[in-house]
Amino acid sequence: MAVEIKIINQSSNPLPGYATTGASGMDVRAHLEAPVTLQPLERVLIPTGIFMEIPGGYEVQVRPRSGLAVKQGLTCLNTPGTIDADYRGEVKVILINLSNEEQVIQQGDRIAQLVVQKVEKAEWVETAVLGETLRAAGGFGHTGKQ
Numbered sequence: 001m002a003v004e005i006k007i008i009n010q011s012s013n014p015l016p017g018y019a020t021t022g023a024s025g026m027d028v029r030a031h032l033e034a035p036v037t038l039q040p041l042e043r044v045l046i047p048t049g050i051f052m053e054i055p056g057g058y059e060v061q062v063r064p065r066s067g068l069a070v071k072q073g074l075t076c077l078n079t080p081g082t083i084d085a086d087y088r089g090e091v092k093v094i095l096i097n098l099s100n101e102e103q104v105i106q107q108g109d110r111i112a113q114l115v116v117q118k119v120e121k122a123e124w125v126e127t128a129v130l131g132e133t134l135r136a137a138g139g140f141g142h143t144g145k146q
């Protein structure tokens, strides 16, 4: 499926891109004038230098990269981040350091991945009665119990 995304890259970074032909997400890079250091449990808003025009009916999700998570304890705090189709500001990534050591983000580091998704819009239809199911109101780990 082809989705047109307009990206204005103000940095010297390459455009976000799929690392392999089968990749779901395009890796996106930090756009920094100086390295950013995160103390344990510190969160920071990292600019990417990119702005985009997402077609109506789509969104872009900002997701963490597993390599950063397992090696450095860095993840996106609000995962998946939502880039709305009508957003024209700079895409930013909220990173948090969940390791117990200081972590440094350098200019050009691949900090997250962008996934283009179709968005369905729903309308509420008010009703007094909901359809019955076996699960009913059970949730939050209620299955599999004796």
Ligand SMILES: O=c1ccn([C@H]2C[C@H](O)[C@@H](COP(=O)(O)OP(=O)(O)OP(=O)(O)O)O2)c(=O)[nH]1
Residues within 6 Å of the ligand: 062, 078, 080, 081, 082, 083, 084, 085, 087, 090, 091, 092, 093, 094
């Ligand atoms: O990881 C993210 C999440 C959001 N945004 C930008 C694009 C998005 O369209 C806008 C608003 O995001 P969201 O709806 O998640 O935040 P909010 O707290 O509800 O803010 P708003 O009231 O502006 O919608 O912020 C990012 O750049 N990165």
Ligand SMILES: [Mg+2]
Residues within 6 Å of the ligand: none
């Ligand atoms: Mg919002």
